Amino acid sequence: MKVTLLDRPDPTVCATAAGMCYNAKDPWKALLNAMAGGHESVLEHCKFSFMIEGVSRALLAQLTRHRIASFSVQSQRYVSYKDGFDYVTPPAILALGADAEKRYHNQMEMMHMWYCEWLQNDVTPEDARFVLPNACATKLVVTMNARELRHFFSLRCCNRAQWEIREMADEMLRICKENAYSLFADAGPGCVRGACPEGKHSCGKPRNKEQVSV
Numbered sequence: 001m002k003v004t005l006l007d008r009p010d011p012t013v014c015a016t017a018a019g020m021c022y023n024a025k026d027p028w029k030a031l032l033n034a035m036a037g038g039h040e041s042v043l044e045h046c047k048f049s050f051m052i053e054g055v056s057r058a059l060l061a062q063l064t065r066h067r068i069a070s071f072s073v074q075s076q077r078y079v080s081y082k083d084g085f086d087y088v089t090p091p092a093i094l095a096l097g098a099d100a101e102k103r104y105h106n107q108m109e110m111m112h113m114w115y116c117e118w119l120q121n122d123v124t125p126e127d128a129r130f131v132l133p134n135a136c137a138t139k140l141v142v143t144m145n146a147r148e149l150r151h152f153f154s155l156r157c158c159n160r161a162q163w164e165i166r167e168m169a170d171e172m173l174r175i176c177k178e179n180a181y182s183l184f185a186d187a188g189p190g191c192v193r194g195a196c197p198e199g200k201h202s203c204g205k206p207r208n209k210e211q212v213s214v
């Protein structure tokens with residue numbers, strides 16, 4: 001998995017907006033007050049675009065549930081995998097050892113054979129891809145504003161989130177903190193800010209700030 005920030009987000013715009021709302025002398029203090037008071041629309045003025053590579057289509061299905069984000073995804077209709085496709089191997093399968101990893105690889109090879117069989121029968125990539133797995137790797141560009149990102153981190157940096165999207169969300173949060181710390185100082189799963197919001201579904205292992213910090 002590779003996560004790359006494509007733009008230079010400017011958190012100053014959020015501070016300027018918050019300062020303007022309250023005619024404040026110190027726009028950064030106004031921003032902190034706005035965030036603490038739930039006046040979160042000021043966070044929508046700062047956007048982040050990420051290139052995400054080497055993640056599975058299983059992750060893609062989860063990521064695209066976040067409706068406030070904008071997406072551009074590599075096409076499986078127009079990009080042919082006739083020479084093979086990259087895929088993601090779950091750590092749980094890798095942990096079973098070399099034999100399991102080989103078996104998994106052979107299963108991917110088998111699906112690639114099925115895919116090529118359809119291409120050879122003049123079926124287009126958009127239809128041949130129906131035999132491809134969720135493991136198939138994809139790449140995409142996603143843009144989210146800081147408000148949506150904070151919401152995304154609450155859900156996807158949580159231990160209840162699936163491992164692959166959690167790994168990606170953790171890396172995105174690390175990058176966001178590096179580039180706009182003031183907007184993300186307390187971002188992450190709910191347990192970073194206080195009690196776990198998951199109730200009886202809580203993992204019971206709160207992730208502390210260090211686990212999700214720069």
Ligand SMILES: Cc1cc2nc3c(=O)[nH]c(=O)nc-3n(C[C@H](O)[C@H](O)[C@H](O)COP(=O)(O)OP(=O)(O)OC[C@H]3O[C@@H](n4cnc5c(N)ncnc54)[C@H](O)[C@@H]3O)c2cc1C
Binds near residue numbers: 066156160162
């Ligand atoms: C641990 C976990 C398990 C999950 N399991 C399942 C599952 O089994 N099945 C399943 O289908 N999904 C599942 N999901 C996905 C989940 O239901 C959400 O679709 C996904 O997390 C996106 O969240 P969201 O809607 O809050 O975010 P976004 O779409 O990014 O929206 C952000 C916020 O904007 C507001 N908003 C956006 N659109 C609307 C709207 N139309 N109306 C009102 N308010 C809106 C809401 O306040 C929302 O929280 C799971 C998610 C997690 C984290």
